Amino acid sequence: MTDLFVPLDDHPAYRQIANVIEERIVGRSLRTGDALPSETDLARQFGVNRSTIREAIRELETHGLLGRARGEKRLRVTRPEPRRVSSSVSRALALHDVTFLELWEAMMAIEPVAAQYAAARRTAAQLQALLRAAARFRREVADTTAAVSAVVEFFTAVAAASGNQVLALSQAPLNLLLAPALTRMIDRVPQARARIHEAQDNITEAIKLRRSEQARTWMEKHIRDFKRGHELELTASLTEI
C-alpha cells in the first residue's frame, strides 16, 4: 500500500537548494561542463550561509551531478558516470542481502541480451577492448584477484559494446556483486578458470564475427556455468570442513 500523502518534510534549506540546482541541471539550463558559481557567490545568490551551500553541494556531488576534474578547484556540472551510480546500487543490494540465485537470475536476463546486441553493433574499438579483457584474463589467470577483475572487465566491455546505455547501466551493479562470489568460486572449483577462458573466447569470436545468436547462446552457457560453479563450490566447501 503506497501512502497517499507523504513528507512535505524536505524543509532543510540545504535540501531545497540541492533540489533547485538539480532541477537546473536535469532541465539543461545548467549544461554539462558548465562551471558552477563559487560557493561564496551561491551563498549570496540564495541568501544563505556558505556552510549551507556546501551541504547542498555535497548532495549533488555524491549523485554525480557535480564534480571536478583532477586538480581542479571549481565545481562543474558533470554527467553521472555509470561506475559511480552503479556502485551505489550494488552497495544497496549488498545491504539487502541478495542471494547468489537472485544475482544469477538477473545476469541471466541481461548479459545474453547485451552480448546479442554487442555482436550486432560493436565498433572496432569496442571489440579491441573485449579482446584485451579476455587476454588479460588468460595472462593473469593465476592471480585470483586479477583474474576476477578481468572477468568483470570482460562483462563491462560486452555491455559497453551493446551500444545500449540502459543495459550497460543495469548490468554494471551486477559486476560488483559478482566479484566476491566469483572469487570464492574460482578458488574452490578447479575447472572454473579453464571454462571461463573458453567461454570468453567463444563469446568474443561470435561478437567479432557479428553472430548475434551465437553470442547470445554462448553467453547463456557462460552464465549457466556460474551457477554450476557456485553449486560445486558449495559442496566443495562442505566436504572441506
Added chain:
Amino acid sequence: MTDLFVPLDDHPAYRQIANVIEERIVGRSLRTGDALPSETDLARQFGVNRSTIREAIRELETHGLLGRARGEKRLRVTRPEPRRVSSSVSRALALHDVTFLELWEAMMAIEPVAAQYAAARRTAAQLQALLRAAARFRREVADTTAAVSAVVEFFTAVAAASGNQVLALSQAPLNLLLAPALTRMIDRVPQARARIHEAQDNITEAIKLRRSEQARTWMEKHIRDFKRGHELELTASLTEI
C-alpha cells in the same frame, strides 16, 4: 589502456570520514536501525569540526545509508530503499539522453523474466497488489497522468512479485524513464489504453494461475506493443504538424 600513475589526491576530510562510516555500515558493525552518535560526538571522535562531519553525513544520507523517520531528530542507519537509489539511476540515464529504443531493449530483457518468476513465486499479497494496480489503471484510464502512474505501479508490482531484489532494483529505473515516453504515447495513440488494459489482464491472470511461460510471453507482447505504440506516436506527431 589504464594509466600507470593516478590519484594521489581526493582526500578531503569529509570524504574520508564518509568512507569510514560507510565501511562500518556495509561491514555490519553499524547495523540497520542503530542510531548514529550526535554530530558533536562524531566531531569529537574524529577530531574534526562539526561542519566537516555534517558534510560527511550529507553524503551518506544521499546514498540512503542514513536517514531519519518523520519528525525524528537523530539519524539512524537505514537500508537504501530501491526508490531512492533507482531515482538516482534514472536521473543519470536521463542526462545521458537515452533513446526510447535503448529503454525498450532493456525492458524487453528484464520485464518478461520478472513476470515469469512472479508467476512462480508470487505471494497472495503480491497478487493483490498486482490486481489493485490493474484495477487502478482501468478506473483512471481517462486521466493520463494517473493512468501512466498506474502502469508504472503495475510494472513495479510485477517486479516485486518476482521475489528477486536484483531484478526489482534493475527494473525500477526503467519505470521512471518510461513515464514521460508513455505519457506522450498514450495521448497520441488512441488504441493504446485498451491494449494496455488487455495486456495487464492477461499478465495478471497468468501470474494468478502460476503459469510462468504464459506470464512471460504475455509480458513480451505487452512490451512489444510499447514499441509499436511509440512508432505510431512518431508518425502521428509528424502528420499533426
Added chain:
DNA sequence: AGTGGCAAAATTGTCCAACAGTCCGATTAT
C-alpha cells in the same frame, strides 16, 4: 507500578568570521 506532564539538556539547522593552502590569471622578467 504505571502514566502523564513538564522543565532541563541535548541535538539539529543555520549563521558568522577567519585562516591556510592552492589554483588561476595577470604581470613582469628572460
Added chain:
DNA sequence: ATAATCGGACTGTTGGACAATTTTGCCACT
C-alpha cells in the same frame, strides 16, 4: 614568445554562537 612571479579568488576546515525542536530525566498523580 616563454618563463617566472605575484596577488586574488576559492576551497577545506575550524571555532563559536543561537533559535527551534526533540529527547530525557524527574516528579507528581492515579
